[in-house]
Every structure is written in C-alpha cells, then in structure tokens.
Amino acid sequence: MKTFVYIDHFKGEVQSASWEALGLARTLGTASAVIFGSGMDAVAKAAFEYGADEVLVADDAALTDYRAEPYASTLSALASSQSPDLILFPTTARTRELAAMAAIDLNTGALTDVNGLEVNGNEIVATRPIYEGKLVEKTVCSGKPVLATIRGRAFSKPEEDASKSGTATKVEAKLDAITTVEGYSTSESAVNLGNAGIIVSGGRGVSNNPSLQPPAGMDEKQAEMWRAQQGFALISDLANVLGGAVGASRAAVDAGYIPYASQVGQTGKVVAPDLYIACGISGAIQHLAGIRAAKMVVAINKDADAPIFKVARYGVVGDLFQIVPALTEAFRKKLGK
Amino acid sequence: MKIIACIKQVPDTEAKVRAEGGKVSWGDAPLVINPFDEYAVEGALQQKEAQGGTVTALCIGPESAKEALKHALAMGADDAILVSDAALENLDTQGAARVLAAAIQKIGGVDIVVFGRQTLDNGAGLTPAQTARILGWPMLGLAGQIKVQDGSVSVDRVIEEGRQAVSAKLPAVISVVQSIGEPRYPSFMGIRKASKATIPVWSLSELGVSAPEMIVKRTELMSPPARETKVEMITGDSPAEIAEKLVDKILAEKVL
Numbered sequence: 311m312k313t314f315v316y317i318d319h320f321k322g323e324v325q326s327a328s329w330e331a332l333g334l335a336r337t338l339g340t341a342s343a344v345i346f347g348s349g350m351d352a353v354a355k356a357a358f359e360y361g362a363d364e365v366l367v368a369d370d371a372a373l374t375d376y377r378a379e380p381y382a383s384t385l386s387a388l389a390s391s392q393s394p395d396l397i398l399f400p401t402t403a404r405t406r407e408l409a410a411m412a413a414i415d416l417n418t419g420a421l422t423d424v425n426g427l428e429v430n431g432n433e434i435v436a437t438r439p440i441y442e443g444k445l446v447e448k449t450v451c452s453g454k455p456v457l458a459t460i461r462g463r464a465f466s467k468p469e470e471d472a473s474k475s476g477t478a479t480k481v482e483a484k485l486d487a488i489t490t491v492e493g494y495s496t497s498e499s500a501v502n503l504g505n506a507g508i509i510v511s512g513g514r515g516v517s518n519n520p521s522l523q524p525p526a527g528m529d530e531k532q533a534e535m536w537r538a539q540q541g542f543a544l545i546s547d548l549a550n551v552l553g554g555a556v557g558a559s560r561a562a563v564d565a566g567y568i569p570y571a572s573q574v575g576q577t578g579k580v581v582a583p584d585l586y587i588a589c590g591i592s593g594a595i596q597h598l599a600g601i602r603a604a605k606m607v608v609a610i611n612k613d614a615d616a617p618i619f620k621v622a623r624y625g626v627v628g629d630l631f632q633i634v635p636a637l638t639e640a641f642r643k644k645l646g647k
Numbered sequence: 648m649k650i651i652a653c654i655k656q657v658p659d660t661e662a663k664v665r666a667e668g669g670k671v672s673w674g675d676a677p678l679v680i681n682p683f684d685e686y687a688v689e690g691a692l693q694q695k696e697a698q699g700g701t702v703t704a705l706c707i708g709p710e711s712a713k714e715a716l717k718h719a720l721a722m723g724a725d726d727a728i729l730v731s732d733a734a735l736e737n738l739d740t741q742g743a744a745r746v747l748a749a750a751i752q753k754i755g756g757v758d759i760v761v762f763g764r765q766t767l768d769n770g771a772g773l774t775p776a777q778t779a780r781i782l783g784w785p786m787l788g789l790a791g792q793i794k795v796q797d798g799s800v801s802v803d804r805v806i807e808e809g810r811q812a813v814s815a816k817l818p819a820v821i822s823v824v825q826s827i828g829e830p831r832y833p834s835f836m837g838i839r840k841a842s843k844a845t846i847p848v849w850s851l852s853e854l855g856v857s858a859p860e861m862i863v864k865r866t867e868l869m870s871p872p873a874r875e876t877k878v879e880m881i882t883g884d885s886p887a888e889i890a891e892k893l894v895d896k897i898l899a900e901k902v903l
Contacts, residue, residue, distance in 0.1 A: 320806075320807070320808045323808075325807075377813075378776060378786050378788070379785065379786070382780070402806075402807055403788065403789055403804070403805075403806040403807060404806070406771075406772050406773065406776070406788075407776040407786060407788050409773065410740070410772075410773035410774075410775075410776035410777045410780070411776050411777065411779075411780040411786070413740075413741055413773070413777065413862075414741060414744070414777050414780040414781055415780070417862075418862060419739060419740075419741065419862040419863035420740070420741075420771070420773055420863075421771070421863065422770075422771045422772065422773065423770070423771075435866065439770075439871065440671075440768065440769055440770055441658075441664045441671070441767065441768055441770070442767060442770055443871060444664040444871070445664055445665075445666055445671060445868060445869070445870060445871070446868075446869045446870070446871050447865050447867065447868050447869075448865070448866050448867035448868075448869075449863055449864060449865050449866065450863075450864055450866055451862055451863050451864075452861075452862050452863075452864070453862045488784075488785040488815055488816070489785045489786075489787065489813050489814065489815040490813065490814050490815065491811060491812070491813055492801060492812035492813065492814055493811075493812045494808075494809060494810065494811055494812070495803075495809055495810045495812070496808070496809030496810070502807040502808075504807075508903070552903070563825070564829075569826070570805075570824065570825040570826055571805055573825075576660055576767065577660065577682055577683065577767070577825075584902040584903070585897065585902045585903065595660070595661060595663075596660050596661075602871060602874070605902055606897075606900060606902050607876070608893070608897065609878075619878050619880075620878070621874055621876060622876065622878045623876050623878065623879065623900075624878065624879055624880075624881055624893060624896055624897070625878045625879070625880045625881065626880070626881050626882075626889055626893060627880065627882075628886070628889065629886075632886040633886050633889060633890060635886075636885075636886035636887050636889065636890035637890045637893065637894065639887070639890065640887070640890040640891050640893075640894040641894055644894050644895075644898060645903075
C-alpha cells in the first residue's frame with residue numbers, strides 16, 4: 311500500500327500527530343511524507359528521521375502561510391499524478407479543510423478523527439467516533455485515495471532515528487490563492503488539547519472560593535471574573551507542574567471565565583490524555599463524552615454524587631481551593647520540581 | 648447582502664444515543680437545531696444587522712427538519728428553505744455539500760454562506776469547506792469574528808495556535824465557532840412568525856441535480872467499549888494528606 315502522510319505544521323512547528331500518522335503509514339507499506347511551506351528543510355529532515363521512505367516537498371514563498379485553496383490544489387495535483395491508496399493527516403483545523411477540499415477535487419471520501427484503521431484485502435476500514443464519542447462507526451470509502459485525518463494519540467509515534475536521512479523530492483506548488491492572510495495573534499491563548507498528555511480542567515465552581523475577598527470597587531460581575539481568574543490560576547499551577555494543558559467545562563466557558571478554545575466536551579474538544587484531572591466539574595453527559603478516551607480520570611468535587619465520579623479512577627470529595635494547591639505542592643515535591 | 652445560514656437537525660445533546668440493529672437510536676429525545684448551527688444563525692444575523700440584507704436558513708432533511716428551520720426563523724432569519732427528497736436519506740459529507748451548493752446557486756445572488764463548525768452527529772466538520780470548493784468560493788473556516796467591508800470579508804480564525812486573520816472577496820463561505828457570540832433566544836414575535844411561516848420544500852429535481860453517489864459507507868455501528876473503572880475515593884484528615892495519598896496513587900499507575 312502506498313500512503314501519503316501530510317505533515318501539518320505551523321511556521322515549521324510540526325503537529326506531533328503527523329509523526330503518529332507516519333508511523334501508521336509505515337505499518338501499511340511505503341510512506342511518503344508530504345510537506346508544504348517555505349524553508350522546509352528542517353521539517354523534511356525530521357520526516358526522514360521519523361522513517362519516511364520518501365519526502366515530497368512543495369517549498370515556495372507563496373506557501374509560507376497556510377491557505378486552504380492553494381494547499382488543497384497542490385495536494386490534489388500531487389495525488390492525481392502519483393496515485394496513492396491512502397492519504398493520512400493529523401486532525402487539525404487546517405487538515406480538516408485540506409482533506410475536505412481534496413476529497414472534492416479527487417472525487418473521493420474523507421474521514422476525520424479516525425482512531426483505528428485496518429486493511430481488509432484491498433479495502434481500508436477506518437474506525438471513528440461519532441456523536442462525539444457516544445458511538446463508534448466503521449466506514450469504507452469507494453473512492454481512491456482514501457483520505458483520513460487521524461486523532462492525536464490514537465496511534466503510536468515512531469522513534470526518531472537521527473541516523474536516517476535522504477534527499478527530499480521537490481514538487482510543484484499550485485498558487486491559486488483566493489484568500490489573504492492578514493496576520494496572527496495569540497490573544498486566545500494557544501491550546502491544543504487534542505494532543506495534550508495531561509489536562510487539568512476547571513468548572514464553573516472555580517469562581518466560588520468563599521475565602522477570597524475581591525479588591526474594593528468591583529461590581530458583582532467584575533468580582534465574579536476576578537474570583538474565576540484566581541480559581542483558574544490554581545488550575546494552571548497544577549497543569550504547569552505536570553507539564554499539562556488547562557481545560558474547562560462548558561459552564562466555565564459560557565460564564566466567560568476562559569476562552570472557548572479551552573472547552574472540553576461534546577461541543578468543545580474531544581481529548582485523549584493519559585491523565586485528566588477534573589476540578590469542580592460535575593460531569594454533564596456532554597463533558598463525559600469529550601473525555602471518554604482519557605486513560606485515567608481524577609475528579610475533585612464537593613458533591614459526592616457528581617456524575618464525574620462514575621468515570622473517575624480516583625476521586626476526592628472536597629473543596630478544590632484546598633485540594634488543588636495541595637496537589638500542586640505534593641506533585642512538585644515528588645517530581646522534584 | 649444576501650446571507651445563507653446552513654443548518655442541520657440533530658438529536659439533542661442530552662440524548663442517550665445508542666446503536667440498535669446497525670442504526671443510531673436516540674430514544675424519545677427531541678430533535679433540535681444542531682447547537683453549532685445556532686452560532687451560524689447568530690453570525691448571519693449579526694452581519695444582517697451590520698450590513699442590511701436578508702438571512703435565509705437552509706437545511707437538508709426530512710419534513711420534520713422544518714422544526715429546526717423554524718428555530719432559525721424565530722431567532723430572526725427572514726426565510727427558510729428545506730431541501731427534502733427520499734433519495735437523500737443516506738448522504739455523506741461530499742453529497743451534502745453538492746446538494747447545498749446546488750441550492751445556494753438556485754437561490755442566486757448570495758454574498759455569504761455561514762455554517763456551524765461541525766454537526767453533533769457525524770461531527771466530521773467537512774461540509775463547509777466542501778461546499779466552498781464546489782462553489783469555487785473562498786473558505787474562511789472557524790471564524791470567531793466576521794467583518795464585511797467594501798465587498799470583502801475578513802475573519803479571525805480560531806486555530807490551534809491562536810488566531811489567524813484572513814480576508815477574501817465576496818461571495819465567500821464561512822464557518823463559525825462559539826466566539827462569534829451566544830446565539831440569541833427566539834423572541835416572542837419571532838416564535839409567532841415562525842409558527843405561521845410556510846417553508847418551501849425543494850426536491851432534487853427542482854434543484855436540477857441527481858442524487859449524489861455515496862462514497863463513504865458505514866459498515867458497522869457500535870457502542871464504545873464500556874469504561875471499566877471503579878472509583879477509589881481518597882480521604883484524609885487534611886488537604887495535604889489527601890494530596891499526598893492521591894499523588895502516590897497516580898504516580899504508581901505510571902501514567903505520567
């Protein structure tokens with residue numbers, strides 16, 4: 311089987327699930343890494359080190375910024391000329407669009423969030439969660455190539471081998487851009503919960519610390535936001551000590567405590583960390599759907615009947631404002647930080 | 648400005664969704680407008696308010712999907728169109744995009760098409776970009792903010808790494824994320840208007856297209872493996888003692 315693996319990157323920083331896709335491709339046959347951008351030598355070198363059999367690079371100043379249309383056209387043209395059986399992508403904001411558009415160009419199908427893939431004869435069967443994890447479907451695609459974006463942390467990442475190298479093959483860029491990139495900002499703090507190995511999440515309860523006295527002169531809403539900030543500071547202290555990311559429940563996002571990019575759950579991000587620590591999150595069905603793939607859930611909640619405890623491995627019934635800082639301190643000590 | 652909001656009807660997020668005989672069952676849970684599409688309607692209405700014009704809600708589905716369109720009308724959409732045809736029962740994302748693109752072309756003179764970022768059922772999030780590709784219009788995906796000026800539209804895309812500001816000439820297809828703003832509640836007047844509205848139903852022959860070929864097929868439907876966890880409650884005399892015990896347990900599991 312001949313597989314293209316689209317290496318998704320932002321300014322040369324590769325989404326690690328790209329390498330997981332490359333590892334999967336290698337188990338299926340030959341794996342060609344496909345890289346678009348400008349100044350891509352380091353990414354191409356890394357692709358060889360992660361085991362790509364060949365590396366195809368469209369390196370063009372006009373591809374410096376990701377834009378859906380020229381990237382999709384470049385990919386579709388390359389796939390038309392080389393006829394891979396399968397194109398794998400990590401699942402990101404960019405690749406969802408790329409796979410969507412390339413599927414139209416190539417008159418084939420695209421499957422997203424794939425977390426299992428097997429080959430039966432000459433049929434590729436992809437497993438993917440639907441209804442945000444409440445159900446699982448197996449799908450086949452009658453078009454060729456099959457386009458599949460894989461979910462982060464669903465397939466194992468190959469070892470990087472610095473002794474492997476090769477010469478990248480240049481491919482032609484299609485420059486049919488119809489959008490203009492005006493710039494970037496990180497006002498909504500960059501979070502990629504999908505790839506996080508550890509997530510510490512806070513719920514609406516983070517603003518309820520009774521022992522905090524907001525600064526004088528704040529109205530009720532300001533005081534609530536101030537309390538929420540203090541609460542999320544505790545959450546992020548714990549996340550930092552563990553090298554993890556900060557998440558939130560929908561209630562906390564709706565209350566304006568934290569940007570929606572941090573939302574975990576059915577209408578937010580579906581996550582698959584090794585460790586998920588839920589602080590003051592009761593565990594609405596939508597939130598539980600979003601954390602189904604977490605390997606271990608630890609829940610801290612003052613309500614002993616909270617549904618979150620039904621999916622937790624360890625639980626603490628107590629005040630998160632006392633337990634979370636104590637946990638941070640205990641981890642700091644035991645991990646020698 | 649002529650604005651289209653594309654919506655879908657899905658089972659409510661509270662629904663206990665199950666696999667029954669290879670089909671998805673949601674018991675007696677209500678069908679509602681896809682929650683992400685409420686943001687699409689909200690984004691469309693914001694542009695109508697800023698620029699003037701009309702908002703048309705567009706949906707593919709059975710007759711019962713008129714209820715989702717009525718929700719959009721109650722929120723403030725000017726009119727609604729349902730595309731319904733027995734041949735559309737099993738649509739994959741590219742099929743849905745082909746039908747939507749045909750409907751958008753039949754409506755004609757459209758400036759902006761707004762989608763939610765994904766549906767709650769299939770959840771692929773592919774249809775917006777596929778519709779844009781078929782129309783040959785620019786795709787501005789995952790917009791948290793939309794600004795229209797002098798025949799151009801600029802959006803702030805919410806991506807993994809932060810925000811990317813992108814602009815394009817109209818007409819364009821946009822998908823929106825929650826940052827666009829909380830969807831407004833239907834007003835009393837809106838609900839009255841919606842309940843009296845006659846929603847036109849277009850068949851495939853009226854769109855002048857044949858039923859799209861189904862490229863992606865489901866071969867199996869399962870419930871996810873049950874979580875076999877039994878919670879162990881950690882107790883102690885002080886937060887420090889509880890924390891110590893809990894950290895030892897977590898470290899012993901070697902997940903870090």
